Structures are given as structure tokens and as C-alpha cells.
């Protein structure tokens with residue numbers, strides 16, 4: 292019988308550790324870690340995610356600063372807000388909830404965030420650092436997937452990992468992290484010929500395509516560990532429900548372990564955001580303290 296990888300349970304463990312770290316951080320530096328959350332527009336799913344992020348931050352002892360902006364916010368206003376947050380010493384992490392309304396330039400905003408405060412890990416400096424194995428802030432969803440994989444499999448060395456999807460937010464950083472963990476990595480995407488030929492060889496299969504239940508049993512090697520990143524809303528018999536990119540009922544019996552949707556990768560994304568906020572806060576405060584000591588010396 293397959294192991295159901297419980298994202299709620301695992302995220303609770305990550306959040307417990309973050310709460311302990313946040314208390315130690317407060318003892319050491321005399322301030323709480325601070326997370327600024329920027330939400331532009333009225334997307335209902337984004338509102339839920341932001342509400343959950345702020346609730347988890349509060350539970351962990353992280354200060355949150357919410358900036359809720361109307362859908363017609365101008366690029367100039369958003370640029371100025373990000374510049375102000377970059378300069379604010381109480382803010383250690385900044386996240387701009389995606390997707391942004393179509394008139395706003397997503398790349399420009401993500402690049403405007405100070406890389407040291409980029410708790411989503413989307414800034415090109417952090418993307419580059421991840422790809423060359425240097426210290427960086429690691430995107431939350433792939434980071435959560437790696438925690439889950441290590442819990443189930445331990446050492447990932449030598450495993451054949453196949454990532455379905457090549458987005459900047461999930462597919463590409465996921466592949467980079469699996470490579471760093473010494474997996475043999477393939478990326479399958481919309482232009483891949485006969486994708487099942489590759490996915491059927493995968494010891495680890497990560498589905499991140501955003502297509503409801505696209506991955507059926509004919510895509511999966513028996514005994515594989517399957518991580519489903521997709522969160523898709525579908526209408527069934529007049530009711531809305533969430534499903535992943537994997538057809539859970541059909542694929543689960545084949546697998547060694549599999550994440551459900553909901554209750555799999557999603558909660559880990561938010562837990563890793565809190566973890567990144569602590570990491571950013573510690574780096575920034577340590578740096579500022581050593582800067583102050585240097586100023587006293589000279």
C-alpha cells in the first residue's frame with residue numbers, strides 16, 4: 292500500500308521549528324522577523340493564500356505587514372512600495388503574491404525586490420545562485436517538495452527524477468534542487484515527444500503542469516514516489532473541488548508514496564516561506580550587527 296505523504300503534518304513540523312527559531316532570533320536580536328506581503332487585486336485564491344501566509348506568520352512569531360492594493364494599482368506605485376520595503380529595517384522578507392494583474396510587469400517587480408529579502412527566491416540573483424550551488428533563498432514550493440522527498444527516500448543520490456513542467460517558479464528550480472541532490476534529472480514539457488517514455492522510467496516523478504489529473508497510471512513506473520504540485524479547481528456534478536495534476540485514485544495504487552491534493556505540497560509552500568523569512572532575517576541582522584561593530588572599530 293502506498294504511503295500518503297501528509298503535507299499538513301510535515302508542514303506543522305517545519306512551522307514548529309520556525310517558531311522555535313523565531314523565539315531564539317528575538318532573544319538574540321531584540322526584534323521579531325518581519326514579512327511584508329503585497330497583494331494586488333481581488334483574485335479569490337490569492338486572497339486565501341495571503342490570509343493563510345499571514346496566519347502562519349503570526350503563529351510562528353513573525354511580524355507581518357500586509358499591503359492590499361486595488362487591481363488598478365500603477366506600476367510606479369508598486370515600484371515605490373517595493374523600494375520602501377527594501378529600505379525598511381523591520382522588513383526582512385518581501386513577497387508579491389502572483390499572479391499580478393495583466394497591466395503590471397511581473398519580471399520588473401520581482402527584480403526590484405532586494406535579493407536578500409526575496410523570500411520567494413524568484414529574483415535572478417537567487418535563481419543564479421541556486422543554479423551554481425551558492426547560498427541563496429530557495430523557492431518555497433520546490434523546497435517543500437525536497438523536504439518531502441528526503442523524508443520518504445532519505446538520500447536521493449542516483450535516483451532518476453523526472454519533472455513535468457518547466458515554469459520558473461516550480462519546474463526549473465525543482466530540477467536544479469534534484470540535480471544538487473545528485474539525481475539524474477529529466478524535464479518533460481509541452482514539446483517533449485512521447486513524454487511517457489521518460490516519466491515511466493522515473494523513480495521520482497514531480498508533476499507541475501497545471502492540468503487537472505493529466506498524469507494517469509500509464510505515466511508512472513510501479514514503485515515511484517510521486518509529488519503532485521498542481522492545484523486545479525474543477526467542477527464535478529455542480530460542485531467545485533480541488534484536484535492535482537495527477538489522477539490520484541488511479542495512480543496511488545502503483546506508487547511507493549504520493550502527495551494528495553489538497554493537503555500535500557500546498558501547506559509545505561507556506562511553511563517554507565516562513566523558513567525563508569527566518570533565514571533572511573538572520574542573515575540581514577547578522578550582517579547589520581557586524582556592520583555596526585565595524586563602524587565602532589573605525
Ligand SMILES: Nc1nc2c(c(=O)[nH]1)N[C@@H](CN(C=O)c1ccc(C(=O)N[C@@H](CCC(=O)O)C(=O)O)cc1)CN2
Pocket residue numbers: 339340386387388389390411431432522533552553554555556557558559560561
Ligand atoms: N509570490 C508567490 N505567488 C504564488 C506562489 C508562491 O510561492 N509565491 N505559489 C502559488 C500560490 N501559493 C502560494 O502563494 C499557494 C497555493 C496553494 C497553497 C495551499 O496550501 N493549498 C491548499 C489548498 C488551499 C485551498 O483550499 O484552496 C492545499 O494544497 O492543501 C498554498 C500556497 C501561486 N502564487
